[in-house]
Amino acid sequence: MSENSKPSHASQFTFRNLNWINASFLTLAPLLVVISLPVHLYKYGFDWRLIALFLFYYMATGVSITAGYHRLFSHRSYDASKFIKILYLLFGAAALEGSVLKWCTDHRRHHKFVDTEDDPYTIKRGFFYAHIGWVYLKEDPKYAGVRAADLANDPLVRWQNDNYFAIAILVGFLLPTLIGFLIGSPWGGLIFGGFLRVVVTHHCTFFINSLCHMWGSQPYGDKTTARDNFVLAFLTYGEGYHNFHHRFEGDFRNGLRWYQWDPTKWWIQTLSAFSLARNLRKISESEILKARLVADETKLIQWGFYDDSLRELKKTIEESQKKIFQFKARYKELKSDITIQRDVKIQEIRYELEKARAEFNLALQQWRRLCRAYSEQVAIQAL
Numbered sequence: 001m002s003e004n005s006k007p008s009h010a011s012q013f014t015f016r017n018l019n020w021i022n023a024s025f026l027t028l029a030p031l032l033v034v035i036s037l038p039v040h041l042y043k044y045g046f047d048w049r050l051i052a053l054f055l056f057y058y059m060a061t062g063v064s065i066t067a068g069y070h071r072l073f074s075h076r077s078y079d080a081s082k083f084i085k086i087l088y089l090l091f092g093a094a095a096l097e098g099s100v101l102k103w104c105t106d107h108r109r110h111h112k113f114v115d116t117e118d119d120p121y122t123i124k125r126g127f128f129y130a131h132i133g134w135v136y137l138k139e140d141p142k143y144a145g146v147r148a149a150d151l152a153n154d155p156l157v158r159w160q161n162d163n164y165f166a167i168a169i170l171v172g173f174l175l176p177t178l179i180g181f182l183i184g185s186p187w188g189g190l191i192f193g194g195f196l197r198v199v200v201t202h203h204c205t206f207f208i209n210s211l212c213h214m215w216g217s218q219p220y221g222d223k224t225t226a227r228d229n230f231v232l233a234f235l236t237y238g239e240g241y242h243n244f245h246h247r248f249e250g251d252f253r254n255g256l257r258w259y260q261w262d263p264t265k266w267w268i269q270t271l272s273a274f275s276l277a278r279n280l281r282k283i284s285e286s287e288i289l290k291a292r293l294v295a296d297e298t299k300l301i302q303w304g305f306y307d308d309s310l311r312e313l314k315k316t317i318e319e320s321q322k323k324i325f326q327f328k329a330r331y332k333e334l335k336s337d338i339t340i341q342r343d344v345k346i347q348e349i350r351y352e353l354e355k356a357r358a359e360f361n362l363a364l365q366q367w368r369r370l371c372r373a374y375s376e377q378v379a380i381q382a383l
């Protein structure tokens with residue numbers, strides 16, 4: 001174990017190092033759910049309105065963490081209206097994962113020092129520590145009280161930080177109890193919309209720090225332990241494409257393609273359609289492809305398969321993608337052209353564009369096929 005990855009004294013599970021408020025809640029809340037849920041179901045039976053309350057609160061608090069705490073406040077990957085920011089601050093507090101100020105400071109440190117002892121939830125200390133163990137402990141004295149300056153200067157963020165416990169109790173427990181009361185079941189409201197929802201949301205978002213650094217593929221490189229995993233994306237509101245996220249943290253998407261499960265991305269796009277979010281930041285297609293090709297290339301070199309034909313293939317992919325962008329730009333220009341030859345020129349560009357697309361798709365397919373074949377060969381040899 002290197003000096004840098006040695007656990008510091010502050011991250012040891014000793015009596016003195018425990019954060020008793022966090023430790024008590026994280027231990028007692030699941031116990032309370034395990035006892036109260038069957039008792040409630042036995043006594044009052046199944047009520048779909050309580051399930052609806054649970055689902056609403058599960059999405060509202062979970063997305064406030066992923067779209068709010070994470071992609072807005074931590075990474076500034078888009079701008080949101082004041083109204084949406086306030087909703088994130090209220091329902092994010094109700095998720096009981098700390099204030100924006102503390103959460104985002106920790107998260108930025110996670111990105112900056114990922115997989116080292118300065119990463120607050122480093123996976124190098126194992127699943128339990130990264131998932132929940134680190135929350136049981138007091139802040140590392142090295143970073144105690146250190147907070148992100150830009151967030152500390154935001155009056156709304158400061159207000160949430162100063163009133164965190166009051167907001168968390170009010171929105172996280174009293175409001176669902178009140179809704180439960182209005183539908184004739186205050187205890188049901190507290191259990192389904194409060195405790196059960198908190199426990200489920202906790203562990204779903206905690207998976208981002210634990211399993212998303214352990215299980216899945218690494219299409220954008222293995223310099224960090226972050227991984228892409230569809231199953232985890234499903235459980236983490238789309239944050240399971242964590243390898244992409246660690247490579248391009250400023251992108252508002254985690255699931256890059258339209259078909260990749262990323263409800264947080266869809267939520268932000270919906271907000272944008274209603275002018276409640278703007279400046280959605282995206283990394284360019286060429287940069288993303290370049291990162292992917294470099295990651296593949298590194299693996300192929302490591303395995304000893306990288307030769308001139310693969311080098312040529314990579315060049316063809318990059319050049320044909322460049323041509324596609326150039327022809328698309330030219331096509332756009334011609335659309336506003338009013339000269340008589342416009343239609344002929346458009347026909348020509350369309351033909352060139354299709355040719356470049358075909359060349360790009362063919363070369364990329366071939367590249368992927370070869371990468372897959374070589375990786376299978378390496379896996380078989382390792383058996």
Ligand SMILES: [Zn+2]
Nearest residue numbers: 208209226242
């Ligand atoms: Zn991570």
Ligand SMILES: [Zn+2]
Nearest residue numbers: 070107111249
């Ligand atoms: Zn992040």
